[in-house]
Amino acid sequence: MTDLSSSSAPPGAVPSPLWQAGVGAAVFLVAVGMAWGALGIPGNAGYGGVGPNFLPWVCAAVLGLCGVLLVREALTGGYRQAKDPGGAPRAAWGPFAWVSSGLLVNAALITELGFVLGCALCYALAVQGLRRAGGQAGTLAPRRLALDLAVGLIISAPVFWLFTQLLAISLPGLTQTGWL
């Protein structure tokens, strides 16, 4: 691994210490959340000395400690030995929003639209975002949109048939026929 990053200069895409401190704080908050949740778990241990609330408390304690230590590392020169994650130094939020919407729309509508249409929609939205990330122009041209939707259908329909017809696993459909 040392062969890949032999230069000692800070790599381009490593997040700034401030953000790193934020992630450390988030870990700490998760720990607080876990501790709060652990209060509601019964602790009766039965025959053993350990009840169902023991591991949650351990997790909360260790994560809390990790959070504090991460914040400390971040504020004293950044995470130790953080390797460059690759990619651009800045996030492209537009494309991310498109891909996210694809996943979430699918999650919300899959039971109503059925697997095939839901996934085709998810595919079209995600392709939209990824094309934009790549800097392609004219991504909203009607012809291209239609093509994307068609490709989404072509991928998801056979998957759906494989599962419903061949393997008899029920996936949601728009109709009860098992074909759409």
Next chain:
Amino acid sequence: MMDILNALLAGFATAITPVNLLWALAGCALGTAVGVLPGIGPAVAVAMLLPITAKVDMTASMIFFAGIYYGAMYGGSTSSILLNTPGETGSMVTAMEGNKMARSGRAGAALATSAVGSFVAGTIATVVVTLFAPAVAEFAVRLGPPEYFMLMVLAFTTVSAVLGQSTLRGMAALFIGLALGCVGMDQISGAARYTGGRMELLDGIDIVLVAVGLFAVAEVLYAALYEGRVQESENAMGRVHMTRRDWRRSWPAWLRGTALGVPFGCIPAGGTEIPTFLSYATEKKLAKGDDLAEFGSQGAIEGVAGPEAANNATVTAALIPLLTLGIPTSNTTAVLLGAFQNYGINPGPQLFSSSAALVWALIASLYVGNVMLLVLNLPMVGMWVKLLKIPRPQLYAGILIFATVGAYGMRQSGFDLVLLYAIGILGVVMRRYDFPTAPVVVGMILGPLAEAQMRNAVAIGEGSWLVFVQRPMSLALLGVVLAVLVAPRVLRRLGQRRAAPATA
């Protein structure tokens, strides 16, 4: 010895029925195809294809899995060599020299040596599994909850503290995994934990969902966020044949890689990083003259042959702790353990007596799968390479469809898809901030098992924690855990002290 042979022959009888051969073939082909996709390693490939087996007979599906498991590894090295996009840490080393070979027009030879090397290493390691797994299982029957718990703690510490860049980030990742494993109904007392009153969470979070979210969805989201402008160069294939010199240089590297990989796979503290890097370092050290000059410049064939063999030997031998102790030591074996659990089987020492037929059919199918992959892959490399021509937006969007099947097919709930998205975001943050992901998966899947063993152990000790130090085996394991935690630090400290006067 004769028992093993008989059992293995019976296993072969099951594995080479036409139907099961077809399953093996389908598994190998599907596994390779998914593994070839850039950024997708064996763990994701197995996770995405898991639900396919939900309605298939158990033996057939295990054979199918063995095919996917091996196929995905073959496929992973193909994309590492051609595109420099390793999907798992194990193939990172392969990518280092392999991609250089590809750039200097020797992609064909690199692919061939990794295919033959994987076959050699996989077969030798399978022989080791055949010979030693029953013995380990016999021994493991004598282990009680305290020893099991210590073994799992050992797996936790190596996965999180030793393998990553930073112990702190590894620990944070491990405990996030353990926390995710807490969600749902407690198996011993039945108390609900962290369900927030949602029925969907009472069953816990599915490991497949986490694996697919953390690897596949996170990969797509990361690409959208940060990798839009990254340009990939595709390399010319060149001839697939290896020259006589290539063969002469590859053979010893395969064998050395296998010898390094097998022991690392056997111990329940695995990971492919150490053996592959060790193999790379060994080959580099042993190379002389022209061969040495090729390292890092044109790409040296030993640097592909050795680590690739080490990788395959490790993951194959990792089936020993998985099958006999129920302890997964890598992302992929963790997902495989999830597959076993979906069938209501808990791998462990009893597996060899209670489901002997299944185990031996699985082992036999490893032999079959290895041969099949070699036959399948040498001529078909050209076809897999065509998969790499799919443009990135379409490819990644397509991956989301398969991720949806993987997550949704398990439980049919839209809620799981929201969860999948959330875990995808977690994966992006972890990748960006250099947190290792393997500890999350291992922690999540082993956490509940370790917790149960711990509580049983303390119950055996009548409420006393001293039970862990009163039993010799458990005490010895505790010593190993401490050594694993402390030794690297001491060594580093010593190394610095020795280096300090030299630089001053």
